[in-house]
Amino acid sequence: MELKLALIGFGVVGRGFTDILIRKKEFLQRKYNLMVKYVGICDMKYGSIVNHSGLDPHKALEAVRAGNSLEKSFDGVKGLSPVEFIDASGADVVVEATWTNLDTGEPAITHIKKALSTGRHVITTNKGPIALAYRELSNLAKAKNVKLLFSGTVMSGTPSIRTLVRGLAGCYVSEIAGILNGTTNYILTKMEEGLSFNEALRDAQQKGYAEADPTMDVDALDPSAKIVILANIAFESDLKPKDVIREGIRNVTLENIKDALRRGKRVKLIARAWSDGKSVKVKVTPEEVDINSFFGQVKGTVNAVMFRTDSLGDVYLIGRGAGGEEAGQAILADLIELIL
């Protein structure tokens, strides 16, 4: 089956996805009967191009990697705004991979609404719109009889959301807990080795795990958005990131960590959501966990999530939680979901 795809945002995620598609073209056709035709790419920096005959994704990657505009590299309809682009693309599925904004969710929310309301499936790795407007967007998708898939928003390609939605379909989930931010887990792991918070943060920045402004990670905004996304699916709630009781890791001292280790514990930034039967609570705070536990063994940038269920007890999923290829894989799994 051929899917016509329009990609908005051609940064690390959009390129990571495109790389995988090129590499696995034959495999995807043979195993899933999936063929993907790029009918448009739209990027803030590299311009906007629509061509219903299809755009060579390899050529698009080469263009932007050489710093060239897409508009100069391809024939087709050029210069459209993202909203015009979606309309003109003729795509079956819009992949939204623009930057994350956890205050407003924009411009991604506008893009997603436009795509859904014009009858297109949407795949996004962008936490902003899903953390801030999941209920509204998923209702719109249902009303339009299209799918809104967003695997990559929590733990990237490690399939936390698909496990919750499909793997545990039919379960009652009473609690979710997770190590959902690799950057802070890396910093805490380094602090166990004796680095101060500031030294560990600098190390994470040098390795590219932390941004120059590390607020999203160390102040726990990122894992707060992620636990809200999981909670709203599991508990059918409509929580927002502002509802999260949130404490980052800035106040975790070397002494806290050493003291915990002496007692057989590790300090981890744990995101937690639970239902007390009446309402749903969400918090992200440093917690001590036993070294001899699954969470206690989650080191470096690895992520983990635990779903507490009625029929299965505690189910753990552990894996990488970030990266361009990992996010690209999340988009690919969503794309396959559309045709399975």
Added chain:
Amino acid sequence: MELKLALIGFGVVGRGFTDILIRKKEFLQRKYNLMVKYVGICDMKYGSIVNHSGLDPHKALEAVRAGNSLEKSFDGVKGLSPVEFIDASGADVVVEATWTNLDTGEPAITHIKKALSTGRHVITTNKGPIALAYRELSNLAKAKNVKLLFSGTVMSGTPSIRTLVRGLAGCYVSEIAGILNGTTNYILTKMEEGLSFNEALRDAQQKGYAEADPTMDVDALDPSAKIVILANIAFESDLKPKDVIREGIRNVTLENIKDALRRGKRVKLIARAWSDGKSVKVKVTPEEVDINSFFGQVKGTVNAVMFRTDSLGDVYLIGRGAGGEEAGQAILADLIELIL
């Protein structure tokens, strides 16, 4: 959506599933728009009944729990053989939950073939037919445009197969490793506490984790079937249980376990499958794993699996691997899959 369901095998698994369906009737209707109508139940011991108007599952449970025949408890078509039963049932989906036979896969293979070839979806928790005849049965399902789902065959309700098929869709998997048998893991855990193999086995038997004849578990026949099932999905191979290099835990001594612990290791029965590019290898053998690892923290009857992938590195799934309710949940997740 209403699904007409025929159940073959009304033992621990069939009853576990039925219990869940009764308990979650309203939830399933509200959340998934799923309504299930039992149109037939067929059991070696309690007889065979078909009634197109529907059978009250609660009444069926009460009957067999009181030791009464289904045929005496319900009106309808009685006394059919399983194959006749499938034909007469008019079911959309046949749930096959008879006993596991790892030598021939029968009678389940015959039941599944009959159901698929008459255009019915099949859900089974029975390892025998999937380990022995997966390729043939899945080809038959494809040809008939129906689904063959078998979540419950590996790790029971903990969704190892769905993670592989859907969660990791699009990934290349190069290796699978798992602790896929809870009974042997329980015995090994007890041996760490100082019990001999025979004492630990007796304890497992008393707790109902091991059978009177423990061969399936301690000689690794059960995890061999499971790793074959996972390998054939991941590697598109057609391996059989006899292809597994297999060594159980009978020869693991207390001294082996103590010696490993002194070196920071635990002895685990590890099922492993990997592709060397040309062929697929499968083995189940005792291995030493680091205490400080995810597998090293898998204690008692808990199961775990690791999928080594190209885009995501190692992905771990950990949870319970057996039990009537757990298997019932696997069937339920498969049933929901049919309508999602």
